[in-house]
Amino acid sequence: MSTSRERVLARVRAALTDVPADEPVVRPVERPYADSHGMGDALEVLEDRLRDYKALVRRVPADRLAQEVADALERRGAKAVAVPDGIDADWFARTGAERRPDSRDRPLELRELDRVDGVVTACAVAIAETGTIVLDGGPDQGRRAITLVPDYHLCVVRAEQVVDGVPEAVRQLDPAQPLTWISGPSATSDIELNRVEGVHGPRTLEVLLVDPA
Amino acid sequence: MSATFLGIPPFPEAAHEAVNDSRLRHNLRKATHTIRDKRASVVTELEDDWERLRSEGAAIKNHTLRHLDHYLEQLEASVERAGGHVHWAADAAEANAIVTRLVQATGETDVVKVKSMATQEIELNNALAEAGITAYETDLAELIVQLGDDLPSHILVPAIHLGRSQIREIFLDQMAEWGVPAPAGLTDDPRALAEAARVHLRERFLRTRTAISGANFAVADSGTLVVLESEGNGRMCLTLPETLISVVGIEKIVPTWADLEVFMQTLPRSSTGERMNPYTSTWTGVTPGDGPQEFHLVLLDNGRTDVLADTVGRQALRCIRCSACLNTCPVYERTGGHAYGSVYPGPIGAILTPQLRGMSSEVDEALPYASSLCGACYEVCPVAIDIPEVLVHLREEVAAGPGHLGEKAMMKGAEAVFGSSRALDAAQRAAGAARNLVPRHLPGMAGAWTDTRDLPDVPAESFRQWWNKHEKGQS
Numbered sequence: 001m002s003t004s005r006e007r008v009l010a011r012v013r014a015a016l017t018d019v020p021a022d023e024p025v026v027r028p029v030e031r032p033y034a035d036s037h038g039m040g041d042a043l044e045v046l047e048d049r050l051r052d053y054k055a056l057v058r059r060v061p062a063d064r065l066a067q068e069v070a071d072a073l074e075r076r077g078a079k080a081v082a083v084p085d086g087i088d089a090d091w092f093a094r095t096g097a098e099r100r101p102d103s104r105d106r107p108l109e110l111r112e113l114d115r116v117d118g119v120v121t122a123c124a125v126a127i128a129e130t131g132t133i134v135l136d137g138g139p140d141q142g143r144r145a146i147t148l149v150p151d152y153h154l155c156v157v158r159a160e161q162v163v164d165g166v167p168e169a170v171r172q173l174d175p176a177q178p179l180t181w182i183s184g185p186s187a188t189s190d191i192e193l194n195r196v197e198g199v200h201g202p203r204t205l206e207v208l209l210v211d212p213a
Numbered sequence: 214m215s216a217t218f219l220g221i222p223p224f225p226e227a228a229h230e231a232v233n234d235s236r237l238r239h240n241l242r243k244a245t246h247t248i249r250d251k252r253a254s255v256v257t258e259l260e261d262d263w264e265r266l267r268s269e270g271a272a273i274k275n276h277t278l279r280h281l282d283h284y285l286e287q288l289e290a291s292v293e294r295a296g297g298h299v300h301w302a303a304d305a306a307e308a309n310a311i312v313t314r315l316v317q318a319t320g321e322t323d324v325v326k327v328k329s330m331a332t333q334e335i336e337l338n339n340a341l342a343e344a345g346i347t348a349y350e351t352d353l354a355e356l357i358v359q360l361g362d363d364l365p366s367h368i369l370v371p372a373i374h375l376g377r378s379q380i381r382e383i384f385l386d387q388m389a390e391w392g393v394p395a396p397a398g399l400t401d402d403p404r405a406l407a408e409a410a411r412v413h414l415r416e417r418f419l420r421t422r423t424a425i426s427g428a429n430f431a432v433a434d435s436g437t438l439v440v441l442e443s444e445g446n447g448r449m450c451l452t453l454p455e456t457l458i459s460v461v462g463i464e465k466i467v468p469t470w471a472d473l474e475v476f477m478q479t480l481p482r483s484s485t486g487e488r489m490n491p492y493t494s495t496w497t498g499v500t501p502g503d504g505p506q507e508f509h510l511v512l513l514d515n516g517r518t519d520v521l522a523d524t525v526g527r528q529a530l531r532c533i534r535c536s537a538c539l540n541t542c543p544v545y546e547r548t549g550g551h552a553y554g555s556v557y558p559g560p561i562g563a564i565l566t567p568q569l570r571g572m573s574s575e576v577d578e579a580l581p582y583a584s585s586l587c588g589a590c591y592e593v594c595p596v597a598i599d600i601p602e603v604l605v606h607l608r609e610e611v612a613a614g615p616g617h618l619g620e621k622a623m624m625k626g627a628e629a630v631f632g633s634s635r636a637l638d639a640a641q642r643a644a645g646a647a648r649n650l651v652p653r654h655l656p657g658m659a660g661a662w663t664d665t666r667d668l669p670d671v672p673a674e675s676f677r678q679w680w681n682k683h684e685k686g687q688s
């Protein structure tokens with residue numbers, strides 16, 4: 001194993017004899033590109049992009065969030081939902097749906113995840129220009145599996161978590177955490193280039209975009 | 214699963230067959246044009262920033278390649294610090310042996326796979342099969358290709374050459390043998406087909422404990438691996454199994470986490486013409502209680518260091534596999550991917566494959582001629598790889614080698630694609646339109662050709678205008 005390592009490294013070094021020995025290894029950070037592209041009000045752009053991906057979106061005032069969560073689960077007919085165990089309990093004050101808490105220490109069985117009617121989570125950051133929601137495995141977002149296996153994902157995005165473009169988001173995220181970037185529901189275009197939503201991940205993504213009260 | 218590119222005839226012959234297949238041409242045309250148009254609109258949306266992102270992407274990759282030894286060691290240290298294991302493979306045989314051993318150590322005989330060109334390049338599935346391990350492809354198109362015992366024909370849409378009724382037949386005939394059967398009344402509605410695949414694959418995801426993937430990027434400073442995808446099968450494979458083995462070419466490295474700012478903007482837009490692909494997963498070693506608890510990274514050379522050693526050809530290693538060059542290539546549009554006889558089709562395949570494999574076969578010698586040098590591939594490439602420059606450089610090498618095919622090969626290639634009467638005209642005009650990219654006198658063997666046939670002056674119209682007219686004239 002170590003011999004292959006040395007062999008590959010030796011080949012790499014031999015291939016790079018044209019590179020001056022004193023060429024610095026570190027690149028100065030210049031970032032000549034823009035952080036955002038002036039596409040408009042971040043929340044409006046996000047909403048537009050999410051709709052473009054056929055996600056369901058609602059702008060909701062903070063004081064109505066519990067009602068909106070209850071209504072969304074009701075519309076969906078979701079009776080039992082997986083939730084990360086660090087999620088804000090107040091969000092569920094008005095729903096009768098059963099919550100199945102999940103955590104790294106006490107994970108739900110895969111087959112059980114496959115049977116719940118959906119999952120409710122928060123997010124880490126959302127990118128307006130690309131309509132992307134990023135989950136970082138935090139206590140209110142949970143393990144990667146819970147937002148993957150159920151067919152319905154209800155995600156609560158707070159207005160202050162929304163950034164314009166990709167660079168800002170990347171700077172805010174911690175690479176040590178497992179990240180999932182979601183830009184609309186699962187989709188495929190493999191069959192004669194017809195877009196079909198949902199092959200594996202949740203086929204329905206619903207976003208509650210919370211304006212400050 | 215026994216399908217292999219071995220035995221595919223050299224480009225001119227393979228292309229000739231493909232050009233005569235009208236269904237293939239129809240599918241290809243529809244697919245490449247659809248993606249091409251989508252790409253153009255989301256690229257335009259970024260205005261001037263696109264060119265800045267493009268040159269920054271090229272600069273990051275160039276810098277990485279020039280210090281690849283440093284970044285490889287840094288990546289190794291970062292991954293191990295995060296709880297992963299790193300293995301080095303000098304060639305395909307070594308990589309296959311490492312992966313086989315790792316799978317055997319888990320005691321499993323079934324593995325799920327995320328679409329990965331590196332594992333196709335080393336023909337991992339065949340190697341695993343020889344060891345009694347079945348590798349299940351989980352990308353919808355790869356599943357179609359695997360069930361149909363076929364070969365992928367496009368980097369991004371591997372089943373681009375198949376129509377929906379063919380896919381239906383493949384599902385009905387083959388799914389039962391591989392697991393959950395297709396439903397009896399399966400129609401050829403894409404929705405129904407996707408649903409059949411969902412049911413078929415879900416069962417497999419929930420019970421398979423070992424997964425194999427590639428990666429789009431490997432971040433040296435953080436040790437993070439990144440996979441971009443659409444369907445969610447990637448997330449399934451990267452999340453549910455207990456063991457994850459990722460086979461990654463040594464050129465996939467970017468130095469810092471912040472570098473992803475660039476590629477997360479350029480790759481999806483270039484690739485599927487979306488502002489962002491539906492899913493991106495990143496993982497750094499293992500996270501206790503979340504996702505695979507054992508992670509192995511296999512760093513693959515397999516000819517990449519030979520490419521690195523060629524100061525002109527080296528730029529091919531910047532490729533981020535977006536497939537934009539395929540979708541814009543007039544030659545690819547007519548021939549499809551199989552004609553290139555390699556995992557990497559289209560313009561990038563024409564320069565990468567012969568460099569990776571060394572130009573010792575007729576197939577590889579013909580590849581640098583599988584182009585009209587029109588320059589459209591360079592124009593769209595998000596890391597600004599000057600594919601025409603490398604093509605000309607490789608032609609020179611072919612010409613200098615013993616028993617070269619030379620002008621005959623080139624004209625055979627052009628003929629196969631453009632039809633004999635227009636061959637010379639098309640090749641010349643296309644080359645002329647790209648004169649910024651191609652020296653006026655082509656060096657080496659091709660130079661002899663230009664000695665007697667001057668490249669025409671640059672026409673007033675752009676290549677694209679010319680091509681559009683040319684297209685209209687014939688359909």
Ligand code: SF4
Pocket residue numbers: 483531532533534535536537538539561590593594595596597598
């Ligand atoms: S060569 Fe450029 S355009 Fe072609 S696949 Fe690679 S990155 Fe994309």
